[in-house]
Amino acid sequence: MIHRFVTGLLLATLLLLGAGSALAASSDGSDGSNQVAQLSDMRGAGAAVDAANTDDFDDFDDEYSDTAHLVADPLKGWNTVWFYFNDAMYHGVFKPAAKGYAWAIPAKPRQWVRNFFTNMLFPVRFVNDILQGKFDAAYMETSKFIANTSWGLLGFVDVTADMKRNWEPERPTADGFGQTLGKAGIGHGIYLVWPFLGPSSIRESVGWVADAYLDPLTYGDLSFIEFLAIRAYKNVNQLSLELKGNEYETLTEGAIDKYAAVRNAYIRFRAKKVKE
Amino acid sequence: MVCNRLIFCIVFVLLLSAAAFAAPEVTPTQRVKQGVDTLITILSDPKMQDPAGHDEAVAELRAAAEKFIDFRLVTMSSVGRPWLEMSPKMQDDLTEAFIKLLERSYLKKIPAYGGQDVEYTKELVQGTKAKVFTELVDKDKKIVVEFRLKTVDNQWMIYDVVAEGVSLVSNYRSQFSQVLADGTPEDLLKIIRERIEKIDAGQAESETQAESGAQTESGTQAGSQGEQKQ
Numbered sequence: 082m083i084h085r086f087v088t089g090l091l092l093a094t095l096l097l098l099g100a101g102s103a104l105a106a107s108s109d110g111s112d113g114s115n116q117v118a119q120l121s122d123m124r125g126a127g128a129a130v131d132a133a134n135t136d137d138f139d140d141f142d143d144e145y146s147d148t149a150h151l152v153a154d155p156l157k158g159w160n161t162v163w164f165y166f167n168d169a170m171y172h173g174v175f176k177p178a179a180k181g182y183a184w185a186i187p188a189k190p191r192q193w194v195r196n197f198f199t200n201m202l203f204p205v206r207f208v209n210d211i212l213q214g215k216f217d218a219a220y221m222e223t224s225k226f227i228a229n230t231s232w233g234l235l236g237f238v239d240v241t242a243d244m245k246r247n248w249e250p251e252r253p254t255a256d257g258f259g260q261t262l263g264k265a266g267i268g269h270g271i272y273l274v275w276p277f278l279g280p281s282s283i284r285e286s287v288g289w290v291a292d293a294y295l296d297p298l299t300y301g302d303l304s305f306i307e308f309l310a311i312r313a314y315k316n317v318n319q320l321s322l323e324l325k326g327n328e329y330e331t332l333t334e335g336a337i338d339k340y341a342a343v344r345n346a347y348i349r350f351r352a353k354k355v356k357e
Numbered sequence: 358m359v360c361n362r363l364i365f366c367i368v369f370v371l372l373l374s375a376a377a378f379a380a381p382e383v384t385p386t387q388r389v390k391q392g393v394d395t396l397i398t399i400l401s402d403p404k405m406q407d408p409a410g411h412d413e414a415v416a417e418l419r420a421a422a423e424k425f426i427d428f429r430l431v432t433m434s435s436v437g438r439p440w441l442e443m444s445p446k447m448q449d450d451l452t453e454a455f456i457k458l459l460e461r462s463y464l465k466k467i468p469a470y471g472g473q474d475v476e477y478t479k480e481l482v483q484g485t486k487a488k489v490f491t492e493l494v495d496k497d498k499k500i501v502v503e504f505r506l507k508t509v510d511n512q513w514m515i516y517d518v519v520a521e522g523v524s525l526v527s528n529y530r531s532q533f534s535q536v537l538a539d540g541t542p543e544d545l546l547k548i549i550r551e552r553i554e555k556i557d558a559g560q561a562e563s564e565t566q567a568e569s570g571a572q573t574e575s576g577t578q579a580g581s582q583g584e585q586k587q
Binding site for chain 2: 145149332336
């Protein structure tokens with residue numbers, strides 16, 4: 082059964098490879114137009130050359146004028162409650178747990194656990210790579226998945242880690258169905274913050290549900306509590322490897338309004354993922 | 358005759374504008390590289406970690422940062438339109454407070470990323486503005502960081518840093534605008550200063566914590582979805 086699945090995947094990828102190289106050419110083209118778009122973003126830059134400090138204010142103001150309406154947030158009150166709940170859980174429960182866990186278990190085994198979970202989510206990345214037309218990334222993911230699942234002991238060891246440079250795709254691999262929806266031109270709808278899950282939006286939440294269908298964990302013979310425990314363990318393990326130089330902390334430590342800072346960063350980050 | 362005079366005029370105007378548009382000798386990429394290298398050198402200095410020489414190290418860091426980053430432009434862009442109605446004194450005070458906040462939060466985090474290779478991938482220049490694209494390459498991750506620069510006194514100065522699509526200026530603008538919509542510039546100044554005090558207090562706390570529970574952490578960097586970690 083698994084053999085047939087893997088062979089099928091291989092065949093599909095081989096068939097798609099031809100299309101992939103065609104895409105590589107076209108994505109070069111789109112990168113070029115991207116540059117032009119970014120350049121035209123800087124409108125009026127030349128006009129303010131001889132102006133005094135405040136005269137080129139408009140020029141700067143234009144550049145950031147979209148900040149005020151990045152995303153609709155009609156449920157702000159509700160979102161704020163869950164945001165601060167999550168923040169308290171992060172500092173009060175998950176971070177201490179990750180610290181203790183990091184103290185007890187050396188980094189290597191924790192990296193194996195992370196690799197295992199990453200490897201297991203291969204279907205999510207593969208399907209979304211295909212849907213987004215990132216065939217080179219789909220090919221890379223498939224190669225990695227096969228190599229790591231077989232020689233890498235079910236994905237615990239990332240045997241391809243040092244080889245990555247050799248097959249780096251044109252664009253980063255897909256990260257989920259929310260991104261695919263964004264690529265299809267669908268907006269966020271409204272901003273949402275879920276308890277435990279963190280910042281999201283209608284679009285990204287739909288993406289999460291779709292991704293769950295491709296997550297092997299969903300099909301495991303698990304009770305709801307077991308499922309939650311595994312998810313929590315996965316996240317604590319991940320956090321234990323990111324205790325230093327952690328983006329969430331960097332962002333919120335310097336913020337005077339954590340909620341606004343995270344909302345802005347989340348929407349900008351997703352926009353960047355959709356663009357790539 | 359008329360023709361000659363016209364040509365003379367055109368040439369004269371061209372010469373003048375050439376002088377006005379004279380590009381700085383150092384390219385934007387070179388400026389960013391100088392800045393990044395200088396800051397990493399200062400921040401990697403053991404003196405930075407040593408409580409005795411801490412104030413001195415921070416002063417050095419700030420002096421170096423001000424050579425490459427135009428903090429007034431950073432503050433102005435982050436405040437947005439209300440900046441125009443502020444008194445010069447308020448503008449100065451806000452800039453000063455904002456520098457201190459950035460110094461304590463973002464600047465100090467640079468060493469966490471310092472061990473990685475920085476690749477300078479692309480440079481876009483238009484008029485007096487430029488964008489420099491870099492990639493911080495770790496073993497299994499790549500963080501895209503974009504620097505935005507403007508010529509100030511014939512020199513490229515950084516006014517925004519965009520990491521993984523998240524613009525520092527835009528991020529602060531989203532926070533400042535709410536405060537300024539509900540209150541006055543004085544309120545904003547007060548909130549920033551309170552935040553600085555809180556960080557300073559927390560810093561002392563976490564330093565003692567680090568001493569009691571010394572543990573080595575692997576050099577693994579945070580993923581690009583840090584905000585989804587909970």
